[in-house]
Each structure stands twice: as structure tokens, then as C-alpha cells.
Amino acid sequence: MIELKNIGVQFSGRDILKDVSVMFNPGEIIGLVAPNGTGKSTLMNVIMNYINPNNGKVILNHELEYTNKKNEVKIHQLVSMMPDQSDLYNQISGKEHLKIYSSMWNSNRKLIESTIKELGMKSYIKKNTGTYSLGMRQRLCFAMQIVSDTQVMLMDEVMNGLDPTHVELISQILVKKKSEGKTVIVASHLLENLEKYADRIFFMKNGELILVNAVSPGFDEREITTVRVTDLTDKIKEKFSKEFPERNVRTLSNGVTLIDVREYDSGRLGKVVEFLKENQIKEFSIGKEALTDLYSMYYQER
Amino acid sequence: MWAYFKFEFFQFFSNKKNIAIYVILLFFSCYYALKIAPTYIPIEKVDVNEIEARYLTREEFLNNVEINEGTHHLTRFAATIFPEWNEYDKERLDSIEQHNLKEYAEATYKWYAYSDEMIFRYGGGFLFYNPGYYTYGNNYATMDGHYAYLYSASRYEGYSEGTSNLSVKVFEERTALQTLQRLLHAYLPLILIVSCILFTVDIVLKDRQNPTLLQGLPLSDWRRLIVKGGVSLLGSILAILPLSVGLLIIGARNGFGDFDLPVPIYFLGEFSNITIGKYLIQNMLFIVFWFVFIISLLLFVSVTIKNEFANLLVGCVFVIAEFIYFARGVAVVWNVQWYPTSYVQVGQIISGYRNYLYGTEALTFGNGLYVMGLCACIFLFFTFLISNRRKFKLL
Numbered sequence: 081m082i083e084l085k086n087i088g089v090q091f092s093g094r095d096i097l098k099d100v101s102v103m104f105n106p107g108e109i110i111g112l113v114a115p116n117g118t119g120k121s122t123l124m125n126v127i128m129n130y131i132n133p134n135n136g137k138v139i140l141n142h143e144l145e146y147t148n149k150k151n152e153v154k155i156h157q158l159v160s161m162m163p164d165q166s167d168l169y170n171q172i173s174g175k176e177h178l179k180i181y182s183s184m185w186n187s188n189r190k191l192i193e194s195t196i197k198e199l200g201m202k203s204y205i206k207k208n209t210g211t212y213s214l215g216m217r218q219r220l221c222f223a224m225q226i227v228s229d230t231q232v233m234l235m236d237e238v239m240n241g242l243d244p245t246h247v248e249l250i251s252q253i254l255v256k257k258k259s260e261g262k263t264v265i266v267a268s269h270l271l272e273n274l275e276k277y278a279d280r281i282f283f284m285k286n287g288e289l290i291l292v293n294a295v296s297p298g299f300d301e302r303e304i305t306t307v308r309v310t311d312l313t314d315k316i317k318e319k320f321s322k323e324f325p326e327r328n329v330r331t332l333s334n335g336v337t338l339i340d341v342r343e344y345d346s347g348r349l350g351k352v353v354e355f356l357k358e359n360q361i362k363e364f365s366i367g368k369e370a371l372t373d374l375y376s377m378y379y380q381e382r
Numbered sequence: 383m384w385a386y387f388k389f390e391f392f393q394f395f396s397n398k399k400n401i402a403i404y405v406i407l408l409f410f411s412c413y414y415a416l417k418i419a420p421t422y423i424p425i426e427k428v429d430v431n432e433i434e435a436r437y438l439t440r441e442e443f444l445n446n447v448e449i450n451e452g453t454h455h456l457t458r459f460a461a462t463i464f465p466e467w468n469e470y471d472k473e474r475l476d477s478i479e480q481h482n483l484k485e486y487a488e489a490t491y492k493w494y495a496y497s498d499e500m501i502f503r504y505g506g507g508f509l510f511y512n513p514g515y516y517t518y519g520n521n522y523a524t525m526d527g528h529y530a531y532l533y534s535a536s537r538y539e540g541y542s543e544g545t546s547n548l549s550v551k552v553f554e555e556r557t558a559l560q561t562l563q564r565l566l567h568a569y570l571p572l573i574l575i576v577s578c579i580l581f582t583v584d585i586v587l588k589d590r591q592n593p594t595l596l597q598g599l600p601l602s603d604w605r606r607l608i609v610k611g612g613v614s615l616l617g618s619i620l621a622i623l624p625l626s627v628g629l630l631i632i633g634a635r636n637g638f639g640d641f642d643l644p645v646p647i648y649f650l651g652e653f654s655n656i657t658i659g660k661y662l663i664q665n666m667l668f669i670v671f672w673f674v675f676i677i678s679l680l681l682f683v684s685v686t687i688k689n690e691f692a693n694l695l696v697g698c699v700f701v702i703a704e705f706i707y708f709a710r711g712v713a714v715v716w717n718v719q720w721y722p723t724s725y726v727q728v729g730q731i732i733s734g735y736r737n738y739l740y741g742t743e744a745l746t747f748g749n750g751l752y753v754m755g756l757c758a759c760i761f762l763f764f765t766f767l768i769s770n771r772r773k774f775k776l777l
Contacts (some may be wrong), residue, residue, distance in 0.1 A: 128597065146772070160598055256544070
């Protein structure tokens, strides 16, 4: 497990991370969600000790801290960060990259072949990475981290440049790593995907790390809380407010209108549906707030 | 650590700049072997016509001169010294006519020793060394001639006492091993040291192009630096391979010579011989120490200034710094033996020529290794301290 204790990072007098304290447990997929430039990468760089925080500390397994270079090596043996695809060596093959990472972390060599197979990289893995497409490079970077087989895995924008099939493939591997007891911390803009696989999701704003549940209590519970309507006109919205005055109706900047139906029984919920149908609204869903809605609310409306 | 070494080693030899350096060295070596080496004309060559002309002229003089009270003192002096001189020239002519190279070597050794004594000690202003030394702008022709005659005397003594196969090419130092010896005495060490600088300037800082790939490797910065230094050292030593191609070409044309051939070493005003094998080993060891010195210096600069141009500049300053304080005959520079820069002419240090130029006895092989080794240790020690600081980032 990895613990961040009162981490603070300032650049040019500006707080990038402000007193961040959090614990990431084994067997957990953590999602980090925030617009660009809000400190996700900084947080990961602090965990890797690429950036020295102005205050606070990173503690691994209750004992290891970045107090000296010896400990740094010990921590890096257990914590890895996915490389950026632009940093690959173009003149050597993907397989060579995997071999380098496997031998550096002294991990099981069989992982190389199994990862190549799982990610469907067999047809090109022996070619120089200079010939790879963005998606192929991204898969290779992911594979490199998988073969390093560390206890904690940090992945910044892991799904970048991947088609939906490979997004799903990588997500399945992440779930497998989670079941092996690894801590996987993923920063991603694919909110639906994160919502599906992450055990805990954090927003980042003003240097703070905020659990999504704190933004929307009950987010991770399986109950009907919201009716999501696309393209609800102001006129219908006004009409709805008159008919259901006690309901909280919010229209987000992405055009989605959220109708709070907490504590509604099926009869009253039916009336809401009936109203929407009568007013020729065809695109709506009943369930809970989506992560995209919360994101929209949190970053664009406040 | 071994995995990282293999990784760095692979990177080193796939680096386009490094490949270019090896190719340039190969080109240089072939060009030298095919174009420059064949045009080499030693001042002290085996020239039967020259010996014969000198011998006959002096013999004619001795046969006709009449010494009496009115004879000019220089004529008297010539009549005194020419008989022995001519005796050696006669022996040289006879032995070379009979293809007895051993005897030629012995007579030539005596001829050089006698010639130097006559010219240097007694011949001020009217006896001269080989005209080849008296070139335009050379204010030290007599000193050069003195050194070269004593050097040649010692060399021929070595030939006469040794067991090596002798030939005119051996006498004129044209065989492959002797050419290597001459090059080590000239600019070859500088070429190797500059190659080492070029190999090393980016060995640390190149990683800035792949930071996310390398930053998190579970290896300490100090160990990485040591591995990088080791790879650079190995790469620099392997620069000998393209250079040896030229040596093979010279060997095929002029013979390779053998490792027992003598190399004169100057110390305390006298020459003594060591074998060329020993000379080459000492040179190699010295050059390896130079590599270690340069690599440790550039590792230190890499972790402090973090700029490739600064690496290049600092490295080159150490190579050329001797020119700042050394000018022949201008002034005495004290304690030159404590400056690593005084040892850049490796072959000249081992042969003692540098001592001759500086008028000192302190620039020795042993002192050189001590100074270079000590400086390398100091640079590595500070690099170790810096790289182990908690907040230090290599990239």
C-alpha cells in the first residue's frame, strides 16, 4: 500500500498540490480525473519522487520513504510509472523494450510472451518502434509496465490513442492486476471506462484530491437517483418545474439536464417518464448521475 | 546492474554520433596507412650514397692534409677527429655492402654516439647535425639534433644487441609496430583522448530524450553513472579496432616488426632501451588512465552543469591546456608534474622526450599514472557525493 501524507507542491508560488493526504490500498484501481494542468501528472511524479514535494511524504508499505537514494531504489523496485510513448527508442524493437524492463525489474521472463499475446502485439513486436502507430506505441508502453510487474503501477493517460477494443482489452488486464493484489492508479479522460472499472475515483481541483463520493454522496451506490435528459428546452424545463416543484432540475454545460428523483417510488417516477413522453422527449435515461455529469458539474459549473 | 550495462552498451553502439566517430577513425587509419605512411622520410635514414660521399670527402682530406705549426686549428681539429669518424663510416659501408645488418647497427650506434660527442661538445658553430634539423623557424635545431643522435645511437645499440630480425625498414622505423610507436609519440594519444571526450559528452545527458522510460528504473544514480562510465571506457578502448586496420595495412606492406625491438627512453640526460612491447603496454595503460580521467571529469560536469557543450568545452580545455603554459625555451614552469594536462603527450612522456623539452625529470610514467589516477578519484568522489544527495535528479 502507498500513502501520501500532507503532500504540497508549489511552482512559482502557485499551489499545484495542497496538503494531499490519501492512502491507496492493494487490490484497488484508483481513477484520477481532472482537466489538463490540474496536477495529476505532478501527483504521479511526486509518488515516483521525480519531483520533490515542498512538504509531506510518500510512504510505501508503512516503512519506506524517499529519505535517501537507497530507499528510492527500493521503492522503485516496487512502484513503477508507465513510460510515455514519445520516449520509446525508435531504433530498437518492442520486444527489446520489454526485455529491458523485465531484466531491470528482474521479473518473470514468461510475462513478456504472455503480455505480447494478451495485447495482440505478436505481429509487430519484433519491428523497430519507429515504425509503430500511436496505438501500438501506447500498448507497448502499457506492456512494459506490465512486465515490470511492480506492486504499485501508475499510469498517466494510459488509454490515449487506443481504439475501443484495446481500451477494453487493457481494462481487462487492469482488472486482472487488481485481482493479483496490485495497486493501479490510472489518470484518464475516458470517464465511462474509469467509472466502470475504478474502485475509487478522485477529482483534482485547486491542488486538492477530492473523492467523487464527496462531490455526489451515494455515487457508488446502486440505486436510482437521477433522470438524465438530453436536449431539454427551457420551455419544457419551466413546465416541468411547475408540475414537479419539489424536484431539483439542473442543466449542465454539456446540454444534459439532470432531474433529481431521489426517494421517488415507482409510481412517481412513472409520472416523470409520462411527462417526458407527453412532451416528445425521446432521449432520456433513468439511473444515477454519470461520471461525465459530475465532471461537468464539478469543473464547469462551479 | 548487468542488465543496465547491456542496455547502455547497446545504446552506445547504436548511437549515430559514436558510429560516425568509429567510421572517421577507420577512414583516418586507412588514409594514413595508404597515403601518409608511404611518404614518410625519416631524417635519420639509411642512405649509402650520403655515407659514401662523406667518407670519401673526409678520406681525401685526411690523405692530403699536412699538419704543421702554421695549420689552422680547425684543420688540425678535423685531422684529429675524422679518422675515427671515417672508421665508423667505413664499417657502415662495408657491412651494408655485405648485408650484415647487425654489424651495420653496431657501427651506426658508434657513429651516432661519436658524432654527437663531436658536434655537441666540440663542434659549436662549425660542426652540425643532419641538415634535416635545420629547418626554417626551428630555433632548437641543435637540441633536436642532439636528442635525435643520442636516440639513434641508443636505438642502433639495441638493434646490435637484440635478437630481432633487422632490415632497412626496421632501421628507418617503418614497420607497423614502429609506425605505431612514432604515432604514439606524436598525435595518436590526442586523437584517442578527443574520441573519448566525444564518446562521453552525451553519455549521461542523452537520457533526457527518454526521461519517462529511464527515470524510474530501480537503480541508483551513482550506479548508473558508473555503468555509463564503464561503457564509455570500453567504447573508447574499442576505438583501437578501426585504428588497427591501418596498422594491418602498414604491416602487410612494410612488415610488422617485432615486440622485442628497442625503444630508447630518455632519463637524466641518458638513453636506455626498453622493448617496443613494453613501450606499447605502458602507452596503453597510460591512455586508459587518460580515458578514466576524462570520463570521470565529464561525469562530474554532467551532474553539475548538465550541458553537453560544457562537457565538450571542459574536456577540450584539459586536452589543450598544456599549450597555455608550455612554450619551448621561454620560461621555466614549476611543478608541471602536478598538472594532469602536462601528460597529454603520452608517448613523449614515456619516451622521456617531454622531460627533455621541459628540462625536468619529474614527468614520468609513474607520476603520470599517479596524478591522473588521483584526479579521477577526486572527480568520482565528488560525483558520488552529488549523486547521492537526496534531492539530486540525474535527469
